[in-house]
Amino acid sequence: MSDIYTEGLLRRLLDAAIAAADPSVVLAAHLPEKPKGRCIVVGAGKSAASMARAVEKAWPDVPLSGVVVTRTGHSLPTEHIEVREAAHPVPDAAGAKAAEEIMALVAEAGPDDLILALISGGGSALTPMPKPPLTFDELVTVNKRLLSSGLSINEMNRVRRRLSLIHGGGLARAAGKSRIVTLAISDVPGDDPSAIASGPTVPDPTQDCDLSYLLGKLGPELPAAAAQLLSGGHEETPLRKVDFRLIATPQKSLEAAAKIAEESGVSALILGDAIEGEARELGIAMAGIAISAAKHHRPLTPPMVVISGGETTVTIGEAPPGRGGRNMEFLLSLAIALEGHPQITAIAADTDGIDGTEPAAGALITPTFLAEAKLRGLSPRDQLQNHDSYTILEQLGALVVTGPTLTNVNDFRAVLVT
Numbered sequence: 001m002s003d004i005y006t007e008g009l010l011r012r013l014l015d016a017a018i019a020a021a022d023p024s025v026v027l028a029a030h031l032p033e034k035p036k037g038r039c040i041v042v043g044a045g046k047s048a049a050s051m052a053r054a055v056e057k058a059w060p061d062v063p064l065s066g067v068v069v070t071r072t073g074h075s076l077p078t079e080h081i082e083v084r085e086a087a088h089p090v091p092d093a094a095g096a097k098a099a100e101e102i103m104a105l106v107a108e109a110g111p112d113d114l115i116l117a118l119i120s121g122g123g124s125a126l127t128p129m130p131k132p133p134l135t136f137d138e139l140v141t142v143n144k145r146l147l148s149s150g151l152s153i154n155e156m157n158r159v160r161r162r163l164s165l166i167h168g169g170g171l172a173r174a175a176g177k178s179r180i181v182t183l184a185i186s187d188v189p190g191d192d193p194s195a196i197a198s199g200p201t202v203p204d205p206t207q208d209c210d211l212s213y214l215l216g217k218l219g220p221e222l223p224a225a226a227a228q229l230l231s232g233g234h235e236e237t238p239l240r241k242v243d244f245r246l247i248a249t250p251q252k253s254l255e256a257a258a259k260i261a262e263e264s265g266v267s268a269l270i271l272g273d274a275i276e277g278e279a280r281e282l283g284i285a286m287a288g289i290a291i292s293a294a295k296h297h298r299p300l301t302p303p304m305v306v307i308s309g310g311e312t313t314v315t316i317g318e319a320p321p322g323r324g325g326r327n328m329e330f331l332l333s334l335a336i337a338l339e340g341h342p343q344i345t346a347i348a349a350d351t352d353g354i355d356g357t358e359p360a361a362g363a364l365i366t367p368t369f370l371a372e373a374k375l376r377g378l379s380p381r382d383q384l385q386n387h388d389s390y391t392i393l394e395q396l397g398a399l400v401v402t403g404p405t406l407t408n409v410n411d412f413r414a415v416l417v418t
Helices: 003-019 048-058 093-107 136-149 153-162 170-174 212-218 224-230 250-263 279-296 326-338 369-375 380-385 389-395
Strands: 039-044 064-071 082-086 114-119 179-185 243-248 267-275 304-310 344-350 362-365 411-417
Touching: 003 250, 003 304, 003 344, 003 362, 003 411, 039 048, 039 093, 048 064, 048 082, 048 114, 064 093, 082 093, 093 170, 136 153, 136 212, 136 224, 153 212, 153 224, 212 224, 250 267, 250 304, 250 411, 267 279, 279 304, 279 326, 279 344, 279 411, 326 344, 326 362, 326 369, 326 380, 326 389, 326 411, 362 389, 369 380, 380 389
Parallel strands: 039 064, 039 114, 064 082, 114 179, 179 243, 267 304
Antiparallel strands: 304 411, 344 362, 344 411
């Protein structure tokens, strides 16, 4: 395979994964029976605006109203459903205001109304509503700690649910006896409804658990109110049975990418849709699998591609980190482990179009990556040590820029062996 072909194929795999989670394509098939009264649409997440627009397109004859909140820059024009923008991953006042609007709307719903909750990844940070005695500023502090803690996404969401009035079923409790149908795009390993945007419409499965075992990872200066809420179990009003519908998942996106590969004559191995752990360690592991395929034709004979999803973590030490998200860190570690192997090319990206806080979805590395870095006097190992993957990938022209995709099924990684 030529370099142009391999790089083009990897980009088509990423595009297929994103397209499989496009609300404009997948949402309509999951809508419930139309309500007798109004349809109040609320939602939060990186896909909230595109999901709201898809509802309007599918139900032009239904009286629609409501508010959804999405990440700044991820908005779309809508006719009836208002779209708010707020900060992510660290909450801001705009998100707090949107959360209050959403809770007020569902509390006003009548018995003949339908509350349609549109939930996707990022919704936790976009709808901050601290549980007393925690204050908003203290909640922001906790969120900053979470992002650098090295906790898994599921552990982070256990903390977020415990500290919030809207998550862990809080939105559903505010709705009283009104009918709620949740349409969700999963961005979490295992597709656990309580973990997607911290589960605003579903019960918190850890509400009776003592979460104080997580305090050590959040640092000694954690706000006292947060430590109090995390210690011991906390009873909540039981929720009735929830109508929760997944409209897109990481696995479906990986399968869509695998189909494109196989149609191109490349065997595909889906390693898993729920892979967690340190990004740099996964880079070493997937490099080992690719090298084995090139040398021993196991687990598959080349040309072949290993595909995986899930959400890795990057644990930041005491030193201030450089720039880059978990997918870029994965790729930099992978490139170092591959040592310029001539048969292996790889891509990794966040399907929402933003890896961490950088203006790129991820990157694509080729067999010449290390040689090009050396020619420019760059040290991939030093950049990895400093969590500064974005800087070197940008300098070597390896970034993949998609812009906001308006969906989110988490990370996509593909390692191609020719």
